[in-house]
Amino acid sequence: MTDLKRITDKIRKPLFWRKAVPQASKDAASMNVAEAKKPRNWYSPSLLKLTVLCLCACLFVPKAAHGQFGIDLAAILAALSKVESLMTTYVAAPLKTINQTQQTIGSYEKEVMYPITAINQAKSAVTQFESQFSQISNMFNVKVSSATLxxxxxxxxLILSRNTSNVPSISTQYQSVYGVVMAQNAASANVRNMTDMTDAQAQDAMKRAIAIDALADTELAQADKLGQQITAAAPGSAPILEAEADVWTVRANAYTQAALAELMRTRGIxxxxxxxxxxxxxxxxxNNNGLVNGALTSR
Known part of the structure; x- marks a missing residue:
């Protein structure tokens, strides 16, 4: 059954006070209503959409912010100005004085304590000394062997080898040149003891001489190394190198004392x-006097 309410072209009777509308006008009105009921696109402009769009835009427009929970800007500026004044008076002035003092100390160190010209002169002198030491080292290593047999x-x-590994061979070579202690029946016990002690001290002195020569070579090599380090060292590292040189000086003195002790032993023998x-x-x-007296007494 057809719903009469959904029929759009049904004839409605006007009220008694309304005038009758012509049929043509009714048809035009129904056509306008049908066109008005057509669905519109979502992007079609309308006043409501424009109003909503403006409200959303207002939400995202940045606004002026008032910081410090509403404190007046003039009071903040005054406080900052006061802090700046205090910093200038009680911080900047002492820092300026400290900076001037540091600059004075730096200038004193550069011009008086560590002048660059004096440092360069010292490095040049060290280089010259190293050259002279090299010549002395070459003279120190000159061959002095003179034996012919x-x-x-x-x-x-062996004695001039400067190699401590040759020390055990000294005794054999010494006996081949100077011989061994005489036989028991060939000399008295006193003479044999004296000869044995003399040979022992002579061999000890030769062995000690080899060891001292090897120590001298080590000291010269270390001295050359220290000289090279001093040539390229910074002024601040000079005390460290000086301390190392002092240590080697003490060692050299100990070696010299050992050599002196060996000389004293040799001299003592x-x-x-x-x-x-x-x-x-x-x-x-x-004994001879006793024999002579005995001979004369027998006569």
């Missing part, structure tokens, strides 16, 4: 031999 040449080469010879001479004289 095979056995003596072999012993001399020489004096002891002379004393022993005097004692043996006295003993021989006493």
């Amino acid at each position: 095979p056995q003596s040449q072999s012993l001399e080469s 020489d004096i002891a031999n002379q004393s022993k010879l005097a004692k043996l001479g006295a003993t021989y004289n006493t």
